[in-house]
Amino acid sequence: MLKFDEQATLKNMEGALKLRPQINEVVDAIYERGFQNVCWLGIGGTYASAMQAVVHMKEKTSMEIFYENAAVFLTTGNKRITKDTFVIISSVTGSTEEVVAAVKKCNEIGATVLGFIDEKEAALARMVDHLISYPLNEQLKFFMVGDRLMQLAGEFEDYEEFYAEMDVHFAKGIVEVEKAADEFGQAFAEAHHDDDMHYFVGAGNQWGATYSYAMCYWEEQHWLKTKSIEAHEFFHGMFEIVERDTPVTIYVTEDSQRSLSERVVNFIPQICGNYTVIDAKDYDVPGISEKFRGALSPFILHAVNNRIDVHIERINRHPMEIRRYYRQLKY
Amino acid sequence: MLKFDEQATLKNMEGALKLRPQINEVVDAIYERGFQNVCWLGIGGTYASAMQAVVHMKEKTSMEIFYENAAVFLTTGNKRITKDTFVIISSVTGSTEEVVAAVKKCNEIGATVLGFIDEKEAALARMVDHLISYPLNEQLKFFMVGDRLMQLAGEFEDYEEFYAEMDVHFAKGIVEVEKAADEFGQAFAEAHHDDDMHYFVGAGNQWGATYSYAMCYWEEQHWLKTKSIEAHEFFHGMFEIVERDTPVTIYVTEDSQRSLSERVVNFIPQICGNYTVIDAKDYDVPGISEKFRGALSPFILHAVNNRIDVHIERINRHPMEIRRYYRQLKY
Structure with a gap:
């Protein structure tokens, strides 16, 4: 199959699922401390992933969650983003200028930022409060954050059952979809x-x-x-x-x-x-x-x-x- | 000038500005009673106006405001829309099916709906809690609602000054823009x-x-x-x-x-x-x-x-x- 390394793809997705304990440690600490709202922040492709995270959570949650475009945040601002906001970003290179500037602004406000930054040596990696560095799987990372938040809020009763299935079957299943498609x-x-x-x-x-x-x-x-x-x-x-x-x-x-x-x-x-x-x-x-x-x-x-x-x-x-x-x- | 009735355009915009006391009566009552958040609800063109109202308010406000697509509200729902939500809609015909169904859902939830419905005999006009019926100027109507809310919240100090200028100069000014363009x-x-x-x-x-x-x-x-x-x-x-x-x-x-x-x-x-x-x-x-x-x-x-x-x-x-x-x- 053209440009398809089944083993590498499988391994990459399995590795992403294994980030869950690390993600949960961050989310649990923030949840325990308390927060006002959740902001998924991005631009371009990461803005699109932010939209998806919000739709995914909207199915179940009554928390205040929203997505924000980094460039809009830098110009118009967003007064809902406060020191009590939990901000999640994702960046492959860590060098997207609007995202770097937006995280700087979050730092000034005092919001708590969780960054999925593939390139862990990037300056951005040192600017976030919590760093998780693992290649690809942006959507899966975002969903794992949202799902844990909803579990803690009592909005996702089947969480353990869902991830028990995901951990065993997801990566293999998606690889098979790619082959079937x-x-x-x-x-x-x-x-x-x-x-x-x-x-x-x-x-x-x-x-x-x-x-x-x-x-x-x-x-x-x-x-x-x-x-x-x-x-x-x-x-x-x-x-x-x-x-x-x-x-x-x-x-x-x-x-x-x-x-x-x-x-x-x-x-x-x-x-x-x-x-x-x-x-x-x-x-x-x-x-x-x-x-x-x-x-x-x-x-x-x-x-x-x-x-x-x-x-x-x-x-x-x-x-x-x-x-x-x-x-x-x-x- | 092709298809341009200066007097009618002027009269229409001036009439829209004169809705302000009627708008403020509704907004003031809702503000006094208290509300959790503000939802601008629409689809297609009215969805676009809802986006604009949110950007307009975002410049100044720290209230929780958001726009929602009527079709998404009907399928995924929105748990932030509660009995304490102030919902604003606009409809020319009052017959857009998604908006009619969305307002029905708002009624069931117990949210307070302000409707700008041009066709005041439409069934939708009887479904909203507060009806204001006047042709066109959707954006202006929305901005007047948002501006009053922000004034009441102490976020728009210049409100009176702004509308003193608007009442006298806006309609004429925009008519002149149209001519100049x-x-x-x-x-x-x-x-x-x-x-x-x-x-x-x-x-x-x-x-x-x-x-x-x-x-x-x-x-x-x-x-x-x-x-x-x-x-x-x-x-x-x-x-x-x-x-x-x-x-x-x-x-x-x-x-x-x-x-x-x-x-x-x-x-x-x-x-x-x-x-x-x-x-x-x-x-x-x-x-x-x-x-x-x-x-x-x-x-x-x-x-x-x-x-x-x-x-x-x-x-x-x-x-x-x-x-x-x-x-x-x-x-």
Whole structure:
């Protein structure tokens, strides 16, 4: 299978799950001390992950949780972020300038910052109150934080049962999804690698990923034009430009917002003959109970997207690591 | 001037400003009784206005305020919306199904709903706790609610001074902006009425409007393809697809996020030769103090967009009231 190291992928995800005791130690201490609210802070791809963490928690929690864009925090500010706010960030390089400045501002305010920073030697790693350094798996790290908070708040009764299943079955299951999705990924890439414009529709815990996949993968890494839209917003304007040949991909989750994407899936054949449905439900993850499936959707759909990416990269002879402008020019 | 009834426009805006005592009566009663948080609830265009209300208030307030999408509220729910939440909605027809169902859910929860419903005979008008019925000016109505709340909370010291100026100078000033923008609007429409794809960049209190203008005007009413992006997010992926001839329009506000749009304005000439800057600062509104200019940006830019619209409509021979699918098909 093209660009797929099964053992490395498996090992990486298993390692991420093993961060849980370390995460819980931080979360438990903060919970015990007390906090006013929880802020998921990011920009670009990490902003998208922040949105997903909020949707994930919103299913169950009555805590005050919100996401904030680092650049907006630096200009408009956010008076809800106080010394009693628990802020969570993620950064691969630790060098994204808005995030570095935003954490500095959090330090000044006195908020408590937990940073998942892959590059542990970065200056940012020394600026956060709690550092956890492990490559990739941003979404999983965020969900583990949110889930622990909700367990402590008595909002996630099945927490132990869920993670008992996750620890044993998740990594292997997602690797199998990636393998199962390869044929589809290749066919999809062959059909859409040269689209003039591609529309991605998503909702629920996949909305952030839909936004990010369109922008941070197709636009940034494949240089293909896209627009992403929330499934429910699709009917409030955007769909008027969809015609027979407009390429539209709809992600369908198994969380509480499944019906919002299904509504698009049911409607679109009437007006469009070039649509694709990518449904998390079509991919088996053995060992994870039905009641927990909703939380798996972003991971399943991410695995499917991975397969699309490697085939587009190959067909287009456009290595995903090259950037035209990002970190090439000053801005 | 094409499709411009100066007297009617002026009268309509002046009438909207005169809603303030009625708005304040509602807000004062709710404030006095006490509330936990403030939720701006909408979908599509009203969702966009809700985003703007939150950005507008975020400049000053430490109250818990948030926007919520009606469809998300109906599926995932929002446990922060309680019997002590002050919910604000707006609806022209009173018949948007998600909003009707969301208000019903608010009623069940016991939240207090203020509805700006243009069609006062709609069933929705009987479902809200407080009804204010007056055509158009959604943003102004929302800002008047937010401003009063902030004044009561001691967060808007200049409130009386601001509205003393607004009451006398706002409507006339915005009408003059519309007149001043007509020539630009025509030239812009001539240049871009047939764009295959148009990018709109915005930030601050114009972000919601940027999202909405792209989707609810160009896509829904002109059937022209667009993508909207927050100015700060532009640099985190999207800009990689911008080339010499890519049509990009950047809205620049005078609020706290001005610098975010300016950053795009300063950068873009390096990579694109087909960009347009629409800067609120370029339009005078006599009688409004410099320190209040930030709050005017969405109104100024809306007036400019109005002029673009009428010229695109004329050039494309595409009446803005026709819909291909919206309320034509079942979904």
